[in-house]
Amino acid sequence: MPSFFDALSYEFVQNAVLAGVLASVLCGVIGTFVVVKRLAFISDGISHAAFGGMGVCFFLGIDPLLGAIPVALATAVALGLMDGETIRSADAMIGVLWAVGMAVGIVFVYKTPGYAPNLMTYLFGNILLVSRHDVFVILALAVSILAVLAIFFKGFVAVAFDEVFARVQGVPVRALMVLLLSLIALTVVILIQIVGIILVVALLTIPPVISLMLFKDLKSVLACSVLVGVGITLGGLFLSFAYDLPSGPAIILLGAVLLIGVYGVKKVPRRRLA
Amino acid sequence: MAEGPVIAVRDLTFGYGREVVLDHVNLEIQPRDFLAIIGPNGGGKTTLLKVILGLLEPWSGRVEHNVPGGDVGRRGRLGYVPQFSTFDKNFPLRVSDVVMMGTLGRRGFLRPSSKADRAAVDRLLERLGLAEIARAHVSEVSGGQLQRVLIARAIVSEPRILFLDEPTASIDAESRGSLLALLRELNEEIPIVVVTHDVTSIAPMVRRIACINRRLFYHGGPELSQEVLEETYGCPVELVAHGVAHRVLHDHDHHGH
Numbered sequence: 001m002p003s004f005f006d007a008l009s010y011e012f013v014q015n016a017v018l019a020g021v022l023a024s025v026l027c028g029v030i031g032t033f034v035v036v037k038r039l040a041f042i043s044d045g046i047s048h049a050a051f052g053g054m055g056v057c058f059f060l061g062i063d064p065l066l067g068a069i070p071v072a073l074a075t076a077v078a079l080g081l082m083d084g085e086t087i088r089s090a091d092a093m094i095g096v097l098w099a100v101g102m103a104v105g106i107v108f109v110y111k112t113p114g115y116a117p118n119l120m121t122y123l124f125g126n127i128l129l130v131s132r133h134d135v136f137v138i139l140a141l142a143v144s145i146l147a148v149l150a151i152f153f154k155g156f157v158a159v160a161f162d163e164v165f166a167r168v169q170g171v172p173v174r175a176l177m178v179l180l181l182s183l184i185a186l187t188v189v190i191l192i193q194i195v196g197i198i199l200v201v202a203l204l205t206i207p208p209v210i211s212l213m214l215f216k217d218l219k220s221v222l223a224c225s226v227l228v229g230v231g232i233t234l235g236g237l238f239l240s241f242a243y244d245l246p247s248g249p250a251i252i253l254l255g256a257v258l259l260i261g262v263y264g265v266k267k268v269p270r271r272r273l274a
Numbered sequence: 275m276a277e278g279p280v281i282a283v284r285d286l287t288f289g290y291g292r293e294v295v296l297d298h299v300n301l302e303i304q305p306r307d308f309l310a311i312i313g314p315n316g317g318g319k320t321t322l323l324k325v326i327l328g329l330l331e332p333w334s335g336r337v338e339h340n341v342p343g344g345d346v347g348r349r350g351r352l353g354y355v356p357q358f359s360t361f362d363k364n365f366p367l368r369v370s371d372v373v374m375m376g377t378l379g380r381r382g383f384l385r386p387s388s389k390a391d392r393a394a395v396d397r398l399l400e401r402l403g404l405a406e407i408a409r410a411h412v413s414e415v416s417g418g419q420l421q422r423v424l425i426a427r428a429i430v431s432e433p434r435i436l437f438l439d440e441p442t443a444s445i446d447a448e449s450r451g452s453l454l455a456l457l458r459e460l461n462e463e464i465p466i467v468v469v470t471h472d473v474t475s476i477a478p479m480v481r482r483i484a485c486i487n488r489r490l491f492y493h494g495g496p497e498l499s500q501e502v503l504e505e506t507y508g509c510p511v512e513l514v515a516h517g518v519a520h521r522v523l524h525d526h527d528h529h530g531h
Contacts, residue, residue, distance in 0.1 A: 036365055155383035158375055162361040165427070168327050168354040169379030176383075212366060216411040221366045 004241045012128055016247070019130040020237055022142045023194045023203070024229030028211075029149060030187040031204040032225050033180060035212065037160040042079055042181065044201040045094035047188045048101050049075040051197055054122060055105030059112045064122075065137065068192065071101065072185035080178035125196030125248035127237065138190050145183050156180055157218065194233075195248035206255035207232070213266045232258060279340060280305055280435055280465055281326060286335035288325055295321050298335070299490045303435065307465040308457075308481040312473045317487035319469045323437055326467075327354055351379075353433030353464075355424045357440045363413045369423050370395055370408040376430035398426045402456065418449025425456065436460060437467045442475040450475060 007013045034043050053067030075097050082090045109119060121129065130138075149156065158166040159176045167173050184204075191200045211224035236251030243250075279302035288296045295318045303309055311319050324330045326337050339351075353376075377391045399405045402422045407415055415423065421441060428436060438457075442450050457466055457479060468476055473483070485492040 036362070151384065154378060154386075157367075158378050158383060161365050161367060161372075161375065162356070164329060164356060165354060165361075165375065166378070167329055168352055169376075171378060171383050212364070216366055217368050217371065218366045 004238045007241060011132065012130075013241075015130045015132055015135050016127045016237060017234065018135045019138050019194060020127055020233040020251075021230055022135075022138050023190055024207075024233045025226050026142050026145060026187050026190060027203050028207050028225030028227070028229040029146065029222055030184055031229070032208040032211070032218070032222050033156060033160055034184060034204045035208040037180070039181070039184065040201055040205055041091070042076075042094055043184050043188060043204055045079070045098040046072050046075045046181075046185050047192060047197050047200040048098040050101065050185075050189060050192065051106075051122065052101035052104035052108075054192075055108035059108040065189065065193075068189045069186065072189050073182055075101070076181035076185035077178055080181040081174070121196070122192065123196050123198050124246060125192065125194050125199060127194050127247045127251075130193060134193060138193075141186055141190055145186055148179070149183060152176060152179060195251055199248045199252050202252045202255065203229070203233075206252070206259055210255075210259050210262050213262055228255075228258070279303055279338075280307075282338040282340065283322075283326065284336050284338060286322075286325060286337065287333045288321060288330060289333060295488065296325070296332075296486075297489045299486070301484055301490060301493060303465050303467060304482075305465060306461070306481075307467070308461050308479050309465070309467045309484060310473050310476060310480045310482075311467065311469045311484045311486055312471065313486040313491075315471060319471075319486050320439060322486055323439060323467070323469050327352060327437065351434050353428035353431075353436040355421075355428045355436070355438040355441060357443060363420075365412065367412055368408070369404060369410050369412060369415060370399065372412055372423055373399060373426045373430055376427035379431055394430055395426075398430050402426050403452075416449070418445045418452070421445050421449065421453060422456070425453075429460065433464065435465050435467065437469070439469045440471070441468060442470065442472060454479060 008017065034040055050068040050072040053069075053071030054064040055067070057064045057067035078097075079090065079094060082093065106119070155166075155171055155176045158169070158171055159173050159180070163173050187204070188200050191203055195203050207225040207228040208221065210228050211221045215221045215224055232255040233251050236254045237247060239245055239254060240247040240250040281303040283299055283301040286296055286299045286301075287294065299322065301322075311322060313319050321330065325332050328337075373395045374387055374391065377387060377394070396405070396408070399408050402425070404419065404422055404426065407419060412420065412423070421444075425436075425438075425441075441453060441457075445453065454476065457468075457476075460466060461479070466479075468480075470476065473480065482495055483492065484490060
């Protein structure tokens, strides 16, 4: 059996590594905002809603990404425009969009004539199916997302930290929230290909949660999240290859083990000393 | 310098759902004011503050801003110190980063912070005795320190008026003393508006009081009469037990009452 490093000469393995690294960089940066602004449930909702668009594209026989992107963006904008005062209905609305998206997707996949795509691939992802074309699409999306994030960075931090104070200062809070959710939506669409719909939220949250335990200022947290994301993605790929495991779950489980380890090192001794 | 009120609330009515919270309120804030907005819990104090700050749209009436030098609109011209339970203390920011946020309004959130901004932040941290904790994480500082950090954030862009929501609610007596000294110093230059249910704690500073309980019951100097307070709170027994405005009453009332 060839080693993981020998396998790097295969194009599909190269694609997987490139896509994984790009996605991890995105995850670290966007995920940090997801965690500090507590948008994990919204992100998960967008991910599941996007499946509706993918299902329709299967049925029509076109690239599922073409369906996932507009549906994810529409969901993000709709949730971003919901009034902050009606937070209870926003919570329920996420649940509704989540379920309806999945239902639409499954109905269309079921009715797709001829070859039916394997649902498992989209639910749990398969990074080894990423094509060179996909890598370029992911690269373009990742660069755009990070560029927009860099331009609006101060505004996003202000909105994430203290929305009320930002509004008093004249920062367009609502518009920035819609923009941030749109960036999250695009990130989610990219991640679906790597780890699948169900595991997206884990890749968005695990690296920042680890980093937040280790660092106190935002820039260090962002840098650490990116490194942790790249580390668990490449490590998970290696485990997937070495032990014949599905790639998405391998990445997530490696992250979870790291999370528990860091938690143990950081939290347990302090509690004992106290 | 423009004469007349810095901010005027004209016949303002606001509510949540169908319930009226503020009923035809008129209020003026003068250039050197130290105004305490007092009243029972749920009486609309904080709501009034939010409407003045532009966070809530009034049902009817209006808030006139006549802020000197306010040619850049309201951005950065209103300093606001929230109750500090309103944000997540575990957010990964250092004290100096939080204060830097106060420069957003004037510089705009698209421009990177300048050397001048950083110098202003450093000067202010020094002045407020926060220099040694500038690099500390917001979760690591004491209640009194955090209160000063939030004041620093509010005044770093040199606002023309400062609003504080329950500033003495979660700090100890010592911090309260330095807070009052700081507010007195700031009040030399700008009007200050404090929303509080505990006017005793800031009584020596207060120049004027507004009693809010849905309607504005009193608006004027701190020589409150027992009748006004009873009318505002609607429950004289609780008022005395509460101690609210009690000190004000005694400090200023031996001539009149």
